[in-house]
Amino acid sequence: MKKLLIANWKMKPKTLKEAIVLAKLSDDKDIYLAPPYIFLQSIKNVLKKATIGAQDLFQENPPKGGAFTGAVSAAMLKSIGIGFVILGHSERRALGETDVIISKKIAIACESKITPVLCVGESEGIRKKGIEEAMRFVAEQIKNDVSSIPKTVKKMIVAYEPIWAIGTGNNDTPESASQMARHIKKILSDQYSIKAKVLYGGSVNSKNISEFAKESDIDGFLVGGASADPKEFKTIIKIIKSI
Numbered sequence: 680m681k682k683l684l685i686a687n688w689k690m691k692p693k694t695l696k697e698a699i700v701l702a703k704l705s706d707d708k709d710i711y712l713a714p715p716y717i718f719l720q721s722i723k724n725v726l727k728k729a730t731i732g733a734q735d736l737f738q739e740n741p742p743k744g745g746a747f748t749g750a751v752s753a754a755m756l757k758s759i760g761i762g763f764v765i766l767g768h769s770e771r772r773a774l775g776e777t778d779v780i781i782s783k784k785i786a787i788a789c790e791s792k793i794t795p796v797l798c799v800g801e802s803e804g805i806r807k808k809g810i811e812e813a814m815r816f817v818a819e820q821i822k823n824d825v826s827s828i829p830k831t832v833k834k835m836i837v838a839y840e841p842i843w844a845i846g847t848g849n850n851d852t853p854e855s856a857s858q859m860a861r862h863i864k865k866i867l868s869d870q871y872s873i874k875a876k877v878l879y880g881g882s883v884n885s886k887n888i889s890e891f892a893k894e895s896d897i898d899g900f901l902v903g904g905a906s907a908d909p910k911e912f913k914t915i916i917k918i919i920k921s922i
């Protein structure tokens with residue numbers, strides 16, 4: 680089965696010139712790139728095969744614009760052809776983004792026909808209490824984050840990203856990530872009639888991706904640090920394409 684590969688560049692690279700180089704190297708079929716806002720249009724212009732997305736959008740989408748200094752709306756993203764958006768990333772939650780805000784963003788993305796990639800995942804403290812506790816936490820996050828999703832939405836993408844695994848080199852095991860993926864799919868299917876693709880994220884690299892890819896319930900990957908490293912990401916693409 681084909682696995683989805685999403686690159687979350689976060690606040691990298693530093694310059695437009697480097698961003699264009701990275702985008703060209705990552706430009707492949709079935710690859711989804713999420714560069715910082717500032718580079719979106721320039722990168723879109725050079726991509727031939729990859730799909731481009733944003734790392735966030737603002738929780739209001741007023742029909743006539745609004746007074747929100749520094750914000751970027753779903754309508755703006757849609758107007759330049761953005762296809763997906765990462766929402767609820769733990770790094771944004773750590774900056775104060777609540778489930779209420781995330782649920783608004785999810786609804787706006789869906790209404791604007793931009794595919795949301797909802798990120799969920801537990802802290803180290805929760806995981807230490809056991810996988811059942813982590814599953815309860817993730818179920819609660821999902822319930823809150825999709826609370827305003829339009830009833831017409833029948834498909835979505837969720838990235839399971841345990842916080843303790845992000846950027847630490849301390850990835851989850853493929854077995855636990857797969858167990859969580861099944862759990863997430865079941866919640867969305869049983870309670871919302873939504874068929875979800877579930878990605879794993881958290882210290883994915885060219886050395887560990889093949890093991891995760893063997894798990895049939897893991898539909899792909901959200902790659903952070905390794906996706907902004909041109910050589911490493913090229914290797915990851917090669918591995919994914921060979922599966």
Ligand code: PGA
Binds near residue numbers: 844845
């Ligand atoms: P990482 O980040 O691959 O650097 O751990 C993943 C993410 O934050 O999406």
